[in-house]
Amino acid sequence: MPITLKDLKETHQRIKPYIHNTPVLSSSLINEIAGAQLYFKCENFQKMGAFKMRGALNAVLQLSDEQKKRGVATHSSGNFAQALALSAKLQGIKAYIVMPENAPEVKKKAVKGYGGEIIECEANLEARETSLNKVVSETGATFLHPYNDYQVIQGQGTATMELIEEHDDLDYIIAPVGGGGLLSGTALAAYHFSPKTKVIAGEPFGADDVWQSLEKGELIPQTNPQTMADGLLTSLGDKTFPLIQELVEKIIRVEEDEIVTAMRLIWERMKLIVEPSSAVALAAILKEKEKFQGKKIGIILSGGNVDLGNLPF
Amino acid sequence: MPITLKDLKETHQRIKPYIHNTPVLSSSLINEIAGAQLYFKCENFQKMGAFKMRGALNAVLQLSDEQKKRGVATHSSGNFAQALALSAKLQGIKAYIVMPENAPEVKKKAVKGYGGEIIECEANLEARETSLNKVVSETGATFLHPYNDYQVIQGQGTATMELIEEHDDLDYIIAPVGGGGLLSGTALAAYHFSPKTKVIAGEPFGADDVWQSLEKGELIPQTNPQTMADGLLTSLGDKTFPLIQELVEKIIRVEEDEIVTAMRLIWERMKLIVEPSSAVALAAILKEKEKFQGKKIGIILSGGNVDLGNLPF
Numbered sequence: 001m002p003i004t005l006k007d008l009k010e011t012h013q014r015i016k017p018y019i020h021n022t023p024v025l026s027s028s029l030i031n032e033i034a035g036a037q038l039y040f041k042c043e044n045f046q047k048m049g050a051f052k053m054r055g056a057l058n059a060v061l062q063l064s065d066e067q068k069k070r071g072v073a074t075h076s077s078g079n080f081a082q083a084l085a086l087s088a089k090l091q092g093i094k095a096y097i098v099m100p101e102n103a104p105e106v107k108k109k110a111v112k113g114y115g116g117e118i119i120e121c122e123a124n125l126e127a128r129e130t131s132l133n134k135v136v137s138e139t140g141a142t143f144l145h146p147y148n149d150y151q152v153i154q155g156q157g158t159a160t161m162e163l164i165e166e167h168d169d170l171d172y173i174i175a176p177v178g179g180g181g182l183l184s185g186t187a188l189a190a191y192h193f194s195p196k197t198k199v200i201a202g203e204p205f206g207a208d209d210v211w212q213s214l215e216k217g218e219l220i221p222q223t224n225p226q227t228m229a230d231g232l233l234t235s236l237g238d239k240t241f242p243l244i245q246e247l248v249e250k251i252i253r254v255e256e257d258e259i260v261t262a263m264r265l266i267w268e269r270m271k272l273i274v275e276p277s278s279a280v281a282l283a284a285i286l287k288e289k290e291k292f293q294g295k296k297i298g299i300i301l302s303g304g305n306v307d308l309g310n311l312p313f
Numbered sequence: 314m315p316i317t318l319k320d321l322k323e324t325h326q327r328i329k330p331y332i333h334n335t336p337v338l339s340s341s342l343i344n345e346i347a348g349a350q351l352y353f354k355c356e357n358f359q360k361m362g363a364f365k366m367r368g369a370l371n372a373v374l375q376l377s378d379e380q381k382k383r384g385v386a387t388h389s390s391g392n393f394a395q396a397l398a399l400s401a402k403l404q405g406i407k408a409y410i411v412m413p414e415n416a417p418e419v420k421k422k423a424v425k426g427y428g429g430e431i432i433e434c435e436a437n438l439e440a441r442e443t444s445l446n447k448v449v450s451e452t453g454a455t456f457l458h459p460y461n462d463y464q465v466i467q468g469q470g471t472a473t474m475e476l477i478e479e480h481d482d483l484d485y486i487i488a489p490v491g492g493g494g495l496l497s498g499t500a501l502a503a504y505h506f507s508p509k510t511k512v513i514a515g516e517p518f519g520a521d522d523v524w525q526s527l528e529k530g531e532l533i534p535q536t537n538p539q540t541m542a543d544g545l546l547t548s549l550g551d552k553t554f555p556l557i558q559e560l561v562e563k564i565i566r567v568e569e570d571e572i573v574t575a576m577r578l579i580w581e582r583m584k585l586i587v588e589p590s591s592a593v594a595l596a597a598i599l600k601e602k603e604k605f606q607g608k609k610i611g612i613i614l615s616g617g618n619v620d621l622g623n624l625p626f
Contacts (some may be wrong), residue, residue, distance in 0.1 A: 025358070044584040045338070230555070256353055264621070271357040271617035274585040304584035308626055 002243075005156055005192040011154040012161055015057050018090060021141045022046055022159070024166050024298075034285055035061075036292045037068040039170070040266075040299045041163045044274050048082045048114065048207035050231075050303030051159050051182055052146075058155030058174050059144045060091055068093045070140035070184045077103040078231055079303055080146035085116030096141050099117045107309055119166050141262035147181025148237025157185030162195055163298045170197045171295040176280040176302055177201035177210045177251065180240030186300060187247035198249045198296075202284030204259065210236060210244065228256060228312055230304065231277035236299045252284035259283050266301070315552075316467055318505040319420025324467040325474055331403060335359055335472070336612075337479050340583045347598055351606045352483070353579075354476045355368050357587050357617025361395045361427065364398070364472050364495055364546075364615050369396035371468030372457045373404055381406045383453035390416040391544055393459035394618055398429030406450030409454050411444045413437075419620055455576065460494025470498030475610045483510045484608040485550045488614055489593040490514035490523045491545035496581060499613060500560035510611075511562045517572065517596030523549060523557065524564040541569060541625055544590035545614065565597035570596050572596050573625045579614070588619045 022042045031037055043051035060072060071094030074084050081097045088095035095116040099108060100123035111118055121131035145152065159182075160173060173190055177183040187199040203210050207225035213236055224236040236244070245263050254262075263279035266272050278301045285292050285299070335355045344350055356364040373385060384407030387397050394410045401408035408429045412421060413436035424431055434444035449456050460466065473486060474494075487502055490496040500512040516523050520538035525548055535548040549557070567575075576592035579585050591614045596610070598605050 049584060189385060267586055267621060271586040272584055274581055308580060308624070311621070313621055 001158070001188065001191065003188050006008065008157055008189060008192060009186055011058050012158045014061050015054055015155060015158060017140055019054055020045070020046055021162050023268060024163060025272070033265070034292065035162055035289060036070060036285065036294060037296045038282070038299055039167050039297065040270070041159055042272065042301050043159055044272060044301050046280065046303070047057060048079070048086045048191070049305040050079040051300065052079040052083035052085065052249060052303070053086065054158050055152035055155030056080060056144070057087040057090070059151040060084070060087040060093070062151055063142060065141045071095060072143065072144050073098070073132060073135050073139070073141040074144050074146060075099070075132050076146050077107055079113050079305055081107070082114055083106055084117070084144060085111050085114035085277055089115040094141065096135045096139060098135065100128070101267060104223030104307070106246060112126055147234070148239045149178035150239060153181055153185045153239065153243070155185070156182045157189040157309055159300055160186045160189035160298070161207065164189065164194045164197070167296070167298060168194060169296060170194065170298045172198050172200055172292065173298040174200050174202060174281040174301070176229065176232055176277050176298040177203050177244070178237045178277065179234035180210065180244050180301065182302060183248060184240045184243035187243060191247055198306070199247060200249050200284065201251050202280035203251050203253050204232060204280060205253045205255055207232050208253050211253055213241060214251060221292070229277040229280050231258060231275060232280065234279050252287055254280060254283040254287050259286060262286060270281050272301065273304045273306060274301050275303050278302045278313065301311070314469065314504065316463060316470070316501050320467055321470055321474060321502060323507055324371050325471045327374050328367055328468060328471060331360070331370055332367055333359055334475050337476060338583060338585070340384035343578055344486055344581050346578070347605065348602060349598065349607060350609045351598070352476065352480050352611045353583070354611060354613050355585065355589065356472055357585060359566055359616070361392070361399045362616055363396065364469055364613065365392040365396035366399065367458070367463035368468030368494060368498070369393060369547040372462060372464040373397070373400040375464055376455060379441065379470070380455045383455065383456050384408060385450070386411070386445060386448050387413070387455040387457050387459060388445050389459050390420055392603050392618055394420070394429065395423050395427055397457060397495060398424050398427035402428040407454065409448045409452060411441055412450065413441065417562070418428040419421050446513070447499060458550070459550045460547070463552060464553065465499045465506065466501070466556070468498070469495045470502035472564050472613055473499045473502035473611070477502065477507045477510070478612060481507060482609060483611045485511050485513055485605065486611040487513050487515060487594040487597055488613040488615070489542065489545055489590050490516050490557070491549035493523065493549045493557050493613060495613065496561060497553045497556035500556060504560055513597065514559060514564050515593040516520040516564050516566050516570055517593060518566045520545050521566050524533060524566055526554060527558060532565040542572060542593050544588060546594065553580070565600055567593055567596040567600050575599060577626055583615065585618060586617045587614050588616050589625065591615045591617070598617070
């Protein structure tokens with residue numbers, strides 16, 4: 001494994017002082033509906049509202065003093081942008097965030113709120129990369145990839161380490177999958193700390209590049225994804241794909257209406273605000289109910305950053 | 314005091330096996346905004362989604378076997394209806410709930426979901442009381458008042474007991490006030506377990522009978538209340554009023570837009586679903602910020618039963 005048990009332990013020690021050990025919650029009503037015992041790891045309560053804080057912070061904390069002086073840079077319009085901006089702020093360093101000019105105002109505002117400097121670019125991959133390269137060469141900032149980075153993956157794995165500390169007898173852990181940072185971190189943590197626990201991912205049908213990649217045995221990039229789960233639009237990377245291939249039992253694909261149903265259950269029954277991406281994991285369990293009958297299952301609720309003015313119900 | 318420290322301890326022991334010891338959460342961002350340290354007791358995570366479960370259950374658990382055979386009855390279109398239905402269900406007894414015929418379908422459905430039998434009546438106080446008396450005389454069910462009842466008040470006080478167990482150095486505890494069951498229970502628990510902690514309530518301007526009653530020194534009934542905080546529409550009772558008069562430092566009144574602002578902060582920043590009534594307590598703190606500068610404050614988030622199709626933002 002490219003990431004050892006010791007790596008994960010050290011990562012957790014490193015980021016622990018700055019992150020929340022988020023609570024694990026249950027709902028007897030949802031357990032009844034699922035016919036299983038579900039333990040929700042509430043990363044929606046994490047600093048800046050998502051698990052991404054763990055990976056971003058781990059990467060930032062490992063920069064040299066020289067690197068810190070020059071700051072960090074990334075391209076993201078999602079939670080990683082905010083996570084990197086906040087991690088940089090906590091360390092008193094600069095964060096340059098390349099965002100497409102059509103990114104929602106609410107997301108730009110959040111990044112600025114955490115002190116990040118936004119560099120706008122046209123909304124296409126080429127413009128993104130050009131802008132990022134320009135920033136990096138002008139400032140000397142260190143580029144941090146939102147998920148295809150071992151430091152980031154290790155950080156994301158710490159959520160599962162904490163979950164296993166509380167519940168060491170899980171049959172399954174389910175996470176949503178987009179670029180695969182959370183999923184590969186989750187799978188690595190289970191592999192090292194609870195080898196009998198199987199890891200499964202939920203993925204929207206409209207963005208099923210991971211399912212396709214595992215079917216074909218090669219990395220299929222995401223093209224024209226269509227899903228409300230806006231955290232799951234990205235392609236796998238060359239670091240996340242092999243880990244998922246090796247460590248993840250299967251991908252369960254879900255329809256958009258199944259995501260809404262699961263999201264509504266979590267909102268109404270657990271009184272938790274989670275983003276659509278987070279609901280994909282519960283939707284996967286409800287999709288293959290028979291498989292999970294009577295099992296103990298950990299679920300990573302990945303985040304809670306949702307636009308209250310634009311809910312799917 | 315009509316309720317002793319021993320009464321409260323026994324109440325907590327009695328209901329503990331059936332309720333959640335709900336988590337106490339904080340938000341560094343909201344602390345920054347308030348200039349104080351706030352500890353939110355999350356009764357929105359309580360069974361059936363509100364603190365009302367504590368009082369209803371305590372009252373039901375103290376019925377004689379003979380009374381249990383004949384069931385319980387109340388009139389309520391809010392959280393107490395659901396709490397009593399669920400408490401009765403847990404004890405395997407019948408619950409008759411008198412509800413106005415214009416009560417929202419979602420509330421009727423919730424009561425039925427917990428196994429309660431609904432008796433519909435016209436939407437006025439007289440019809441309510443007539444229907445209730447009829448049910449009680451026909452069935453022999455024991456009437457339980459939603460808040461003007463010492464068993465119910467004691468039950469509500471247990472939320473504050475748990476809060477004080479976790480944080481024994483609070484300067485203030487703030488709760489919303491409607492009929493006064495939660496507030497008088499809160500004040501009693503603080504009086505017995507943390508006498509130096511002052512208790513304050515938040516109340517909507519559009520339903521400020523408690524503020525008026527304290528000003529005049531006599532119980533002024535609520536007339537034509539206008540507020541989105543639908544848990545705070547009721548009048549004080551002859552048991553809750555004297556307790557509040559004696560034990561509560563002051564009532565802070567808040568405007569509707571201040572309730573929305575506070576509710577939005579809790580939703581967006583804490584990722585918690587709370588009902589408007591719950592947000593009234595935070596709104597009160599933000600209203601009188603100077604008073605609370607640098608203080609440690611417990612807040613009772615009373616519940617999370619809100620219609621997702623009808624949000625104020």
